[in-house]
Amino acid sequence: MVAMTLFGKSLFETVLAGIDARKEEEEDADPSEPSIRGLNAGFVGHGFEYRAEEASDPTHLFEAFLPEPAPVSETDSNEPEPAEPELPDWLDRLSPEDVAADLALDSNLSRTQLQARRRQFARENHPDRVAPLAHEAATIRMMIANHMIDKALKSARS
Numbered sequence: 001m002v003a004m005t006l007f008g009k010s011l012f013e014t015v016l017a018g019i020d021a022r023k024e025e026e027e028d029a030d031p032s033e034p035s036i037r038g039l040n041a042g043f044v045g046h047g048f049e050y051r052a053e054e055a056s057d058p059t060h061l062f063e064a065f066l067p068e069p070a071p072v073s074e075t076d077s078n079e080p081e082p083a084e085p086e087l088p089d090w091l092d093r094l095s096p097e098d099v100a101a102d103l104a105l106d107s108n109l110s111r112t113q114l115q116a117r118r119r120q121f122a123r124e125n126h127p128d129r130v131a132p133l134a135h136e137a138a139t140i141r142m143m144i145a146n147h148m149i150d151k152a153l154k155s156a157r158s
Helices: 012-027 056-067 096-103 111-125 132-155
Strands: none
Touching: 096 111, 096 132, 111 132
């Protein structure tokens, strides 16, 4: 077996010497200083000062790397005022008679025509497609419409 040497020592002796040196450095190190293995002090930047009382909130450490926000004045805002959500016309049409009139159901409609009416009604009235203020009304309308279409499908011709 041939032993490799590096600077007059075997490779094994060099590794052991490195481990001993690290142990000594760790023992001599100040426990209040941050230590990130593999990163040298140049990573943090100049002027870095560690304070143990700030260890619970380390966000201040990143402030040097973040761009400064542009000053915003209330009068120079380019953002438009938020518009009032547009409420649907049918918001007050929640009775079964109103929903039936909007569906325009007929006893002569086929199953495919009824399914098409259901899809069209859902495109216009589904709770996920209306303003949040109209969700409850849209849910009521969809429940009534689905009930009516299901009832018509049972008696529909193919």
